[in-house]
Ligand SMILES: Cc1ncc(C[n+]2csc(CCOP(=O)(O)OP(=O)(O)O)c2C)c(N)n1
């Protein structure tokens with residue numbers, strides 16, 4: 001199980017590069033399999049309401065968080081299971097939350113869209129499109145001068161929110177240590193981003209003279225390298241950066257989305273660039289990891305999640321009377 | 331008469347008003363090509379491609395554009411997908427649209443409609459389940475319309491689109507699948523309706539609470555209580571005369587609100603009835619949700635909401651008092 005002391009936190013305590021990338025690959029596998037599990041449990045009526053899966057986008061969350069320290073802060077979105085797991089939240093506590101159980105990370109109060117795990121640096125998964133941008137900007141204000149940084153994950157659609165324009169400008173003029181990570185998966189719900197976005201996304205931060213790059217968000221190695229550069233800029237006190245990670249969600253926007261808006265063949269083309277396939281190829285071809293070792297990661301995660309599923313389904317529901325306190329005492 | 335779903339009644343109202351009046355435009359996020367995330371508006375874009383528009387995810391721009399276009403003669407209807415996102419529209423709605431008629435010395439009014447899906451019970455958690463009425467109740471110049479049936483959804487939306495003032499039109503998510511007869515009449519804004527007659531107690535609700543109150547009234551018969559149920563249908567302006575008439579007969583009033591207790595519309599009903607008819611009252615109170623965010627977990631959310639059994643229990647407890 002991934003824990004708080006995982007190799008990705010701290011300043012790369014694992015010297016062994018292969019070991020590091022195996023661990024990061026494992027995280028991507030965990031996220032993918034977790035999402036598959038959530039989907040299955042949703043269809044069985046065990047995960048309630050709605051849920052937004054990030055299958056296909058794993059490399060962005062894992063790559064960016066792989067260069068963070070424990071005291072850095074991250075704001076994710078309602079499509080946030082990957083953000084949380086990449087940061088090291090125990091999948092048991094995340095699944096239990098989605099199942100509405102007392103043992104969930106927020107004791108069943110939050111659900112899929114609103115997960116908070118401050119222990120692992122996750123300020124929240126924000127259900128309002130653009131909300132994560134504000135949260136990370138504020139974290140940047142608090143972290144100014146400490147050498148720590150804040151990261152905002154958000155979608156292409158969020159770049160049309162007031163939050164986006166106001167916060168990026170705010171962070172730039174105040175020189176805040178924030179890394180803005182746009183997970184451009186091509187769509188906001190059912191609408192292609194090109195239909196509702198004037199100009200290019202990257203032109204917007206560039207107009208504010210925020211260092212920005214657009215990159216292949218399905219290649220963990222590429223994401224990690226860019227994130228390291230952006231995070232170092234922020235740690236040095238040189239202000240915010242912007243990353244537009246091009247990626248794709250292999251699943252619907254949320255429940256009940258047949259994906260009719262996808263042009264013929266688009267999904268198949270992106271499947272060829274599956275971040276897990278890209279990662280596996282790199283591990284085997286560049287890092288000379290035996291296929292069998294990669295395969296055993298997949299199997300180990302499957303075994304782990306099977307246990308998580310069983311335990312989650314057996315966990316108790318919260319008792320109503322414990323819940324409704326409006327204010328903290330004091 | 332055929333029965334249609336609540337969501338279909340809304341679609342039909344939009345369709346008919348778009349057909350009737352060229353100045354009506356309708357826009358929102360995924361409302362046109364995709365037909366809305368709650369499948370409320372399919373087929374409209376195909377019929378009125380120039381007047382039914384998909385927008386960016388930019389709620390303040392939606393509200394601001396509605397305001398500006400209304401000043402220039404359009405009748406904009408826009409959708410804010412979940413009522414929880416209404417705070418992002420708030421400045422334009424509150425400071426521009428709601429005040430314009432007055433401060434312009436009546437040069438122009440703002441005939442816009444904001445449609446928004448609200449309400450809990452769907453396991454959507456704290457930020458996709460709220461009932462945002464109390465946020466807007468104290469804004470003079472903004473009407474708040476809250477249908478409970480397909481007939482009123484259609485009749486009130488048509489009235490809202492024709493109304494010369496800004497109207498917040500709220501659609502309870504748990505009602506979208508509700509079926510009922512719809513004859514196509516306009517429902518007047520500002521008029522409530524007695525939906526069940528009874529002599530022993532007046533129960534006032536809106537939207538889903540009306541159905542919960544009716545279910546409770548059905549169960550109360552076994553306890554020899556005949557409840558009169560009122561559907562307010564509009565919360566601003568509020569048909570307090572209808573409630574007073576009923577209370578003159580029953581002398582007891584309970585108001586059921588799905589929304590936080592403090593500052594809610596139920597408090598407003600109780601205040602107005604108390605001011606006007608204190609001497610006629612034997613009892614008056616509210617059933618609301620707690621002053622707390624809406625929880626996600628099924629066990630927590632179910633306990634949070636004023637279900638029919640909660641209403642029955644509360645009324646019986648007050649009788650025993
Ligand atoms: C302020 C606000 N408006 C609308 C929504 C409904 N909504 C949820 S996700 C979404 C699409 C967001 O697209 P994008 O930013 O590209 O992120 P993605 O879902 O693709 O990860 C919308 C419109 C919301 N949650 N918040």
Ligand SMILES: [Mg+2]
Pocket residue numbers: 155156157183184185186187188189
């Ligand atoms: Mg997107």
